[in-house]
Amino acid sequence: MTDHRMRIRRTMVERDAELAIVDEALDQLTGPGPEAGGALLAFSGPAGLGKTTLLAELRRRAHARSCTVLAARGGEQEQSQPFHVARQLIQPQLAGTSEQELRAALGGWYSIVGPALGLCAPEQGPPPDPQGLRDGLDWVLTHLVVKRAPVTLVLDDAHWADPESLSWLAAFAPRAEHLPLLLVVAYRPDELPAHADAFRTLPGRAGQAPLPLAPLTPAAVAALVRDALGDHADDAFCKEAWAVTTGNPFEAVELTAKVRGRGLRPVEENAPQLADLAAAQRGSGLVARLERLGPSTVRFAWACAVLGTAIPQDIAARVAALGAEEAAGATTRLRDARILSAAGSTSDHEPETGLEFVHPLIATGIYRAIPDALRVALHGKAAAAVVDAGLGSAAAARHLLETHPENDPWVVRTLREAAGENLRAGAPDAARRQLARALREPPDFDERAAVLYELGCASLLTEPANTVNHLRAALAEPFDDPTLRQGIVIRLAQVLAHSDRLAEASESLAREIAQTPDVRARLRLQSEQFMWDAFNAAETDSPARSRRLARLADRLTGRDLTERYVIALRAWDACLRGEPVDVVLHHAGRVLERPFSWAHEDRGFEVPVLAAMVHMYADRPGRAEELFEAGTAEFERQGWRGAHLSFAYSLRAYIRYRRGRLVEAEELARSGLRLAERVGRRTPVHWYAIAILLTTLLARGRVDEAWELAQEHEFGAPFPAAVVFPDSQTVYAELLLARGEVRAAVAELEAVDRRLTPRGIQNPAWCPWQLHLARAVAADDPQRARTLAADAVRRARAFGAPSAIGQALRVAAEVAAPQDRTALLREAVTLLSASPAGYELARALAALGYGLRDADLLTAAVVTARECGADGLVEEATEILTGMGGALPSAPPRADWVTEEEIRAADLAVRSEKEPEPASPDWVLSAACRKLGTDRSGLRAALEAFARSST
Numbered sequence: 010m011t012d013h014r015m016r017i018r019r020t021m022v023e024r025d026a027e028l029a030i031v032d033e034a035l036d037q038l039t040g041p042g043p044e045a046g047g048a049l050l051a052f053s054g055p056a057g058l059g060k061t062t063l064l065a066e067l068r069r070r071a072h073a074r075s076c077t078v079l080a081a082r083g084g085e086q087e088q089s090q091p092f093h094v095a096r097q098l099i100q101p102q103l104a105g106t107s108e109q110e111l112r113a114a115l116g117g118w119y120s121i122v123g124p125a126l127g128l129c130a131p132e133q134g135p136p137p138d139p140q141g142l143r144d145g146l147d148w149v150l151t152h153l154v155v156k157r158a159p160v161t162l163v164l165d166d167a168h169w170a171d172p173e174s175l176s177w178l179a180a181f182a183p184r185a186e187h188l189p190l191l192l193v194v195a196y197r198p199d200e201l202p203a204h205a206d207a208f209r210t211l212p213g214r215a216g217q218a219p220l221p222l223a224p225l226t227p228a229a230v231a232a233l234v235r236d237a238l239g240d241h242a243d244d245a246f247c248k249e250a251w252a253v254t255t256g257n258p259f260e261a262v263e264l265t266a267k268v269r270g271r272g273l274r275p276v277e278e279n280a281p282q283l284a285d286l287a288a289a290q291r292g293s294g295l296v297a298r299l300e301r302l303g304p305s306t307v308r309f310a311w312a313c314a315v316l317g318t319a320i321p322q323d324i325a326a327r328v329a330a331l332g333a334e335e336a337a338g339a340t341t342r343l344r345d346a347r348i349l350s351a352a353g354s355t356s357d358h359e360p361e362t363g364l365e366f367v368h369p370l371i372a373t374g375i376y377r378a379i380p381d382a383l384r385v386a387l388h389g390k391a392a393a394a395v396v397d398a399g400l401g402s403a404a405a406a407r408h409l410l411e412t413h414p415e416n417d418p419w420v421v422r423t424l425r426e427a428a429g430e431n432l433r434a435g436a437p438d439a440a441r442r443q444l445a446r447a448l449r450e451p452p453d454f455d456e457r458a459a460v461l462y463e464l465g466c467a468s469l470l471t472e473p474a475n476t477v478n479h480l481r482a483a484l485a486e487p488f489d490d491p492t493l494r495q496g497i498v499i500r501l502a503q504v505l506a507h508s509d510r511l512a513e514a515s516e517s518l519a520r521e522i523a524q525t526p527d528v529r530a531r532l533r534l535q536s537e538q539f540m541w542d543a544f545n546a547a548e549t550d551s552p553a554r555s556r557r558l559a560r561l562a563d564r565l566t567g568r569d570l571t572e573r574y575v576i577a578l579r580a581w582d583a584c585l586r587g588e589p590v591d592v593v594l595h596h597a598g599r600v601l602e603r604p605f606s607w608a609h610e611d612r613g614f615e616v617p618v619l620a621a622m623v624h625m626y627a628d629r630p631g632r633a634e635e636l637f638e639a640g641t642a643e644f645e646r647q648g649w650r651g652a653h654l655s656f657a658y659s660l661r662a663y664i665r666y667r668r669g670r671l672v673e674a675e676e677l678a679r680s681g682l683r684l685a686e687r688v689g690r691r692t693p694v695h696w697y698a699i700a701i702l703l704t705t706l707l708a709r710g711r712v713d714e715a716w717e718l719a720q721e722h723e724f725g726a727p728f729p730a731a732v733v734f735p736d737s738q739t740v741y742a743e744l745l746l747a748r749g750e751v752r753a754a755v756a757e758l759e760a761v762d763r764r765l766t767p768r769g770i771q772n773p774a775w776c777p778w779q780l781h782l783a784r785a786v787a788a789d790d791p792q793r794a795r796t797l798a799a800d801a802v803r804r805a806r807a808f809g810a811p812s813a814i815g816q817a818l819r820v821a822a823e824v825a826a827p828q829d830r831t832a833l834l835r836e837a838v839t840l841l842s843a844s845p846a847g848y849e850l851a852r853a854l855a856a857l858g859y860g861l862r863d864a865d866l867l868t869a870a871v872v873t874a875r876e877c878g879a880d881g882l883v884e885e886a887t888e889i890l891t892g893m894g895g896a897l898p899s900a901p902p903r904a905d906w907v908t909e910e911e912i913r914a915a916d917l918a919v920r921s922e923k924e925p926e927p928a929s930p931d932w933v934l935s936a937a938c939r940k941l942g943t944d945r946s947g948l949r950a951a952l953e954a955f956a957r958s959s960t
Contacts, residue, residue, distance in 0.1 A: 023229040038159045038191045047190040053198040054222035057259035060195035071161035079162040083169030086317030089407045091436035092125045094174035121145040121648035124434035131433030135610040137648025142435035158189035168200035179205040224256030237265035242275030249280035253287040296378045309339035314376035315387045320364040327394045402426040421452045440467040458486035476504045509730045511545035536574045544732045551768035581619040587772035590627045590809040607640035626774045628810040631942020652694045655684035659698045669847025671878035678702035700740045710881015712747045736776045758782040773801045774813035780820040787824040794824040812846035819853045842930030843945040855886045864895035911937035
């Protein structure tokens with residue numbers, strides 16, 4: 010054991026209370042029984058109060074209890090190096106593991122977290138989003154903890170940890186109590202960033218506020234002095250030692266070492282000299298002490314201060330321009346002067362590291378004492394040295410950030426390489442800082458547009474307004490690279506659209522289309538414009554755009570991805586406008602003849618989503634779910650676990666809602682909302698999540714809960730500029746109608762009419778605003794209600810999806826003259842019974858059963874509503890049924906899976922051309938349609954898909 014380690018253990022004075030808490034937490038971590046478990050501890054205090062010493066003792070005690078110890082330390086010079094702390098924690102645990110073993114251990118997370126942790130190079134392709142990366146790091150750490158339990162994770166100097174690691178650990182910290190993990194951090198309270206507030210609040214079993222370390226009392230300093238200098242140290246001398254150090258343990262220990270080194274007797278007559286000795290430990294005194302060691306030693310100390318922590322001696326020697334022997338001598342002198350510590354760790358159980366300063370205060374003091382111009386030059390030399398040592402451009406970048414611009418192409422190239430690596434590794438903020446610095450170098454004249462483009466890509470998620478400025482500046486540069494120009498325009502349109510500026514997105518693309526001579530490049534830009542126009546709720550020339558799109562798409566063959574995108578947009582446009590369902594499915598089928606990726610690096614996921622959604626509206630929700638499952642799996646493989654995954658969950662919830670699987674729909678919608686909350690409120694993904702969850706809650710009969718949710722999330726005007734499905738304003742009106750606020754609902758629905766009708770969006774399967782408005786005005790203006798409902802029926806018939814026609818017929822019956830209702834409801838039940846829309850079928854059965862006072866129909870309504878999870882409808886239909894003297898259904902619920910009987914019925918329907926007789930639904934076939942997720946016309950394809958999935 011080294012003298013340094015012995016000194017650490019000897020100088021632990023007046024820390025009994027803190028060590029008792031440490032022992033209690035370790036006992037809880039390693040003990041048997043149900044009380045065993047993890048916790049979170051935080052120690053705070055100004056510099057020099059012994060946080061590092063306390064953590065070193067904690068690590069020793071954890072090792073003594075056979076804990077796996079993960080240790081890391083923030084560094085003042087390493088704060089701009091992303092995942093620096095995460096790598097310190099996890100890399101040593103995976104050292105010596107082959108790539109094959111790493112892939113097996115990390116599974117699908119390998120390509121997501123591997124680059125961030127320095128375990129592998131980033132792969133080409135779209136980077137993970139920050140949330141996906143944090144989820145991956147959570148998985149890796151949780152897996153390590155479970156595999157190597159019990160685990161103690163120790164982070165020293167957390168206030169200097171890089172933002173990427175610190176925000177991750179702060180979010181992970183509350184999980185400690187649910188794992189065999191003791192997570193311990195130490196920090197200076199005045200320097201802890203806001204995104205690490207979890208460490209201040211200490212959630213978990215520890216039950217402690219952050220533990221502040223107090224300065225030592227005079228008695229404790231006297232004990233330190235006598236322990237180091239002998240029991241003969243008199244009281245006056247010890248009291249002066251306490252006064253000049255203000256009870257700071259680090260300064261007290263250093264002071265006693267200097268007294269011993271000077272041979273000064275610890276008596277009252279020498280007490281006045283202590284003030285000068287203490288001053289030599291900091292500021293100008295520290296600098297003077299260093300200068301006495303000689304010029305080469307000073308240069309070596311400066312080089313070490315620039316390099317930070319875990320300092321490789323050979324690299325420090327190169328930065329200081331010293332030979333190997335000179336560097337070794339300087340190291341010895343600095344160790345003897347208690348400026349640098351010996352290479353090694355604070356534990357016999359932990360691997361050796363590079364050189365370290367004895368205390369961060371010394372490192373900071375020396376770094377700040379370096380003349381400004383020389384400090385900049387040393388960072389430049391350090392950048393070159395780490396690149397030459399094979400540590401890569403990312404390691405050099407933090408040094409280049411500290412240098413002055415000099416128009417150096419190597420600096421620009423290195424920063425761009427580092428930014429690209431960090432962006433692909435999931436650290437866009439670090440990439441943004443590096444590219445901003447590269448721009449100031451500046452780059453060569455013909456390189457500036459590319460740097461601005463890369464800067465725009467890096468700031469896309471965090472600074473959309475700045476991204477727009479960067480990309481517009483890039484377009485203003487004179488450069489002759491059409492591929493780069495197209496990429497800039499497409500990215501600019503993307504960020505404008507995601508910022509709810511869809512009209513600007515379309516205009517920027519239109520300008521570029523007009524001056525793009527290449528036919529294929531122009532088609533790519535047109536596909537982007539068609540897409541953002543489709544999502545613009547305030548588009549002014551929508552019918553004309555539809556005609557242009559139809560003419561273009563109908564002559565394309567789908568030979569490449571761009572053509573397939575255009576054809577998919579044609580299918581979506583046809584769906585919104587209510588063209589026949591066969592036309593919609595024809596175009597969607599052209600798109601999906603070959604695999605259609607949802608995660609192309611240079612394209613959004615919007616068009617693949619639209620190609621899937623048209624199947625839901627066309628009564629093929631089973632196929633829609635199949636496509637969404639594949640797309641969701643792609644998102645997860647890419648580490649896209651923010652907005653992308655929220656969209657996927659929310660829209661899958663909507664598909665389940667349309668199928669009448671309301672319990673599952675609610676679960677998925679809540680998962681989508683949780684992810685949307687991470688992205689931010691009133692963002693497009695948040696509108697989708699809330700609209701779909703509200704729709705589902707209303708279907709389940711929980712109106713008050715839906716209203717509270719809407720109020721909590723400020724769901725209401727102003728509604729988004731982007732198209733949302735289900736339409737947000739229509740959902741809000743439906744909620745108002747359910748609450749009995751009829752006038753307000755009418756006003757909202759009439760506004761929907763004014764917004765959608767000029768655009769030619771008239772498919773009630775997509776937005777049933779006419780049906781809601783008919784119900785709202787029926788009491789005051791029955792003729793208007795019947796006209797609205799009749800028009801909706803006409804539109805639904807033109808589209809041709811049985812579920813849309815059945816829903817429209819049900820509402821038409823609700824507002825019709827009494828003598829007309831039965832015929833409308835009978836047709837609705839017949840159509841819906843051969844559709845996948847279970848909830849709509851239950852509503853139609855209940856309405857027909859109530860109208861005919863038919864107990865069998867009401868019983869079928871109760872059973873179907875119960876299977877759907879439509880609790881409100883179950884209660885309503887049950888009350889009517891029992892009021893008529895009918896018995897509640899006692900048969901067990903129908904199986905969730907497709908039964909053999911249902912398969913036979915579906916197969917028979919496929920082989921038979923005979924349509925079902927009116928008002929004589931085949932209930933077995935009806936169940937098959939709902940479970941297979943299709944109407945009667947899609948049974949053949951659904952059965953083939955079912956057979957494939959069953960093998």
